[in-house]
Amino acid sequence: MTYRRRMWQATSWLAWKGGAPAPWHLAALDEAYALMDEGRFEEAEARAGALVTARKSRRGRDRRPGTLWLAAYVAARAARAHGRQEPSLLAEFEALIAEAEQTYDIHHNLLLPARLNRAWVLIDEERPAEAEAEARDVLRALARRAQPVADKKFELSALICLGHALCEQGHHEEAETIARAHLPRADKGVVPPLRTLLSRSLSGLGRYEEALAESLETLPEPLPQAAGHLELHRATALHALGRSDEARAEAGRALAACERYLHPEHPRTAAIRALLSRITPPQP
Numbered sequence: 001m002t003y004r005r006r007m008w009q010a011t012s013w014l015a016w017k018g019g020a021p022a023p024w025h026l027a028a029l030d031e032a033y034a035l036m037d038e039g040r041f042e043e044a045e046a047r048a049g050a051l052v053t054a055r056k057s058r059r060g061r062d063r064r065p066g067t068l069w070l071a072a073y074v075a076a077r078a079a080r081a082h083g084r085q086e087p088s089l090l091a092e093f094e095a096l097i098a099e100a101e102q103t104y105d106i107h108h109n110l111l112l113p114a115r116l117n118r119a120w121v122l123i124d125e126e127r128p129a130e131a132e133a134e135a136r137d138v139l140r141a142l143a144r145r146a147q148p149v150a151d152k153k154f155e156l157s158a159l160i161c162l163g164h165a166l167c168e169q170g171h172h173e174e175a176e177t178i179a180r181a182h183l184p185r186a187d188k189g190v191v192p193p194l195r196t197l198l199s200r201s202l203s204g205l206g207r208y209e210e211a212l213a214e215s216l217e218t219l220p221e222p223l224p225q226a227a228g229h230l231e232l233h234r235a236t237a238l239h240a241l242g243r244s245d246e247a248r249a250e251a252g253r254a255l256a257a258c259e260r261y262l263h264p265e266h267p268r269t270a271a272i273r274a275l276l277s278r279i280t281p282p283q284p
Helices: 003-007 013-017 023-037 041-056 065-082 087-101 108-124 128-143 152-168 172-185 188-204 208-215 229-240 244-261 267-279
Strands: none
Touching: 023 041, 023 065, 041 065, 065 087, 065 108, 087 108, 108 128, 108 152, 128 152, 152 172, 152 188, 172 188, 188 208, 188 229, 208 229, 229 244, 229 267, 244 267
């Protein structure tokens, strides 16, 4: 199912006449999401950004503010996945959230995803307590909705975000509980990030053999935005176990994956480089 059919059902001629995004606008955003799935984040951001520019250029004649919101959301989403660190990114999500909270237009059903993206940005900006609060609020809002099956994948994404916010604060036991509780109900695509969270939380608890074992489970190929994440925590466990050569090789693989898909300023890239500096002895 395409992105536009997953997230909104407003492609009919009547809906378009009423001001909803036109089908060709949604097709452009579908294309941006397809580019993200391939790890082509800069192209995805540019594709959505071009639609933002086009709609803004219409000034007061634009009957489709929903198109502008959706395109701005997809552009910000691509920038976050890519890991380009800019102070404006948090402000972009906050502006999108503020607008979505005040309207029940076509983009209102993306309010919670926008808030979850804000939580991830807060983690990247080393504000994990705020990220935790945001993720918990998203989960409470989901619990009040009447579509638990339809919301399952998004709920698991929110739980993963919460788990990483907890790890950032040293609350590894709670993060481990989250990962273990929800792995049995996770669909194939959500298993890798849950397994990564579990490996990270176990390392945080000093249970490195368990962390390594979890990281070595056979898993589906992760999405490009998760490049190097599991390998980072596998290398961390190997380093803690004194297996330096293996740790260095694994960290090198993690760094290569990040360099293939992610922005050089991505926090994960910085974390891998820091790990490598601890593994590799100083040059004489």
